Amino acid sequence: MRTMLEQxxxxxxxxxxxxxxEAGSATDATAGQVSLPQIMRPDAESPKVxxxxxxxxxxxxxxxxxxxxxxxxxxxxxxxxxxxxWFCDTPYASWNPEGHKRTIDQLIRDAIDSGxxxxxxxxxxxxxxxxxxxxxNRLRQQTLHVTIETAGTVTRELxxxxxxxxxxxxxxxxxxxxxxxxxxxxxxxxxxxxxxxxSPAVPPTPGRSQSSAWQRRHEAARWRPDVIHQLxxxxxxxxxxxxxxxxxxxxxxxxxxxxxxxxxxxSVWIMPQGTDETTLDERASWLRPLCDRHGFHFxxxxxxxxxxxxxxx
Numbered sequence: 001m002r003t004m005l006e007q008x009x010x011x012x013x014x015x016x017x018x019x020x021x022e023a024g025s026a027t028d029a030t031a032g033q034v035s036l037p038q039i040m041r042p043d044a045e046s047p048k049v050x051x052x053x054x055x056x057x058x059x060x061x062x063x064x065x066x067x068x069x070x071x072x073x074x075x076x077x078x079x080x081x082x083x084x085x086w087f088c089d090t091p092y093a094s095w096n097p098e099g100h101k102r103t104i105d106q107l108i109r110d111a112i113d114s115g116x117x118x119x120x121x122x123x124x125x126x127x128x129x130x131x132x133x134x135x136x137n138r139l140r141q142q143t144l145h146v147t148i149e150t151a152g153t154v155t156r157e158l159x160x161x162x163x164x165x166x167x168x169x170x171x172x173x174x175x176x177x178x179x180x181x182x183x184x185x186x187x188x189x190x191x192x193x194x195x196x197x198x199s200p201a202v203p204p205t206p207g208r209s210q211s212s213a214w215q216r217r218h219e220a221a222r223w224r225p226d227v228i229h230q231l232x233x234x235x236x237x238x239x240x241x242x243x244x245x246x247x248x249x250x251x252x253x254x255x256x257x258x259x260x261x262x263x264x265x266x267s268v269w270i271m272p273q274g275t276d277e278t279t280l281d282e283r284a285s286w287l288r289p290l291c292d293r294h295g296f297h298f299x300x301x302x303x304x305x306x307x308x309x310x311x312x313x
Contacts, residue, residue, distance in 0.1 A: 050103035051131045054079045056093040059312040060114050064303030067239050074114040081124040084174045084214040087273050093124035104135050118145045127154040152228040153221050163235035168222040169252040175215045225260050245273040250290050265295035275309040
């Protein structure tokens with residue numbers, strides 16, 4: 001009986017010695033521990049599903065506005081916005097948000113495959129989804145330069161290489177243009193809401209009652225100097241871009257810069273509202289001298305001049 005037990009112990013020990021890899025061998029996961037079979041290794045488990053973001057479109061184009069004008073860039077346009085500007089030229093990302101779920105892994109691959117060293121995260125409002133933090137961090141880990149184009153109403157714990165902030169001025173809400181048209185028709189137009197301000201037929205509003213609700217939400221959310229301060233502090237570099245439709249909008253932009261405080265004039269860009277060259281030229285005739293007088297940059301919308309007002313540019 002003893003002999004059989006001894007033989008059994010020796011056999012078990014032999015099996016144990018075969019199961020235990022030598023220290024430093026390729027199969028040694030941790031010194032002094034038994035390596036698991038490959039199929040059971042933690043790093044061999046089913047891969048985690050990459051988080052997704054709703055994306056309206058991605059495309060390669062030249063940056064047409066601001067400090068990096070002319071730079072070839074990979075654009076990622078998120079879908080969804082917390083504002084409703086009457087002059088919005090991307091209603092498919094705000095008024096009527098479109099798009100499909102895209103994984104962060106795929107967006108990273110697409111950015112790398114584009115061959116561009118600059119990525120522009122735009123919208124809509126790209127800082128709305130919390131997962132944008134992971135997207136930005138991973139893009140920058142790939143040594144890609146990341147610009148974030150935001151209205152400056154939402155903040156996230158992230159770092160952008162260029163934080164491009166476009167605060168929305170009074171009169172940018174969805175009812176402003178409608179009110180102007182109605183006032184013009186009844187000969188009650190005022191200097192603050194000029195009669196030649198275009199109708200908000202594009203983007204279309206679903207109805208005045210709903211527009212009224214959005215007007216209140218827009219006005220409550222559009223101006224957040226505290227958020228703007230945070231975004232500037234977190235960024236490697238920043239620029240402020242204001243959309244100006246009428247001369248009194250320029251006065252509002254000057255006041256906004258003053259209220260934000262500690263803004264270098266070289267970081268301020270004033271952009272004419274317009275989606276065709278004729279409109280841009282008309283506004284540039286009086287806007288450019290105002291910018292020169294205050295030491296601000298005049299910001300043309302060169303993507304309109306290069307490609308016209310269309311998607312993917």
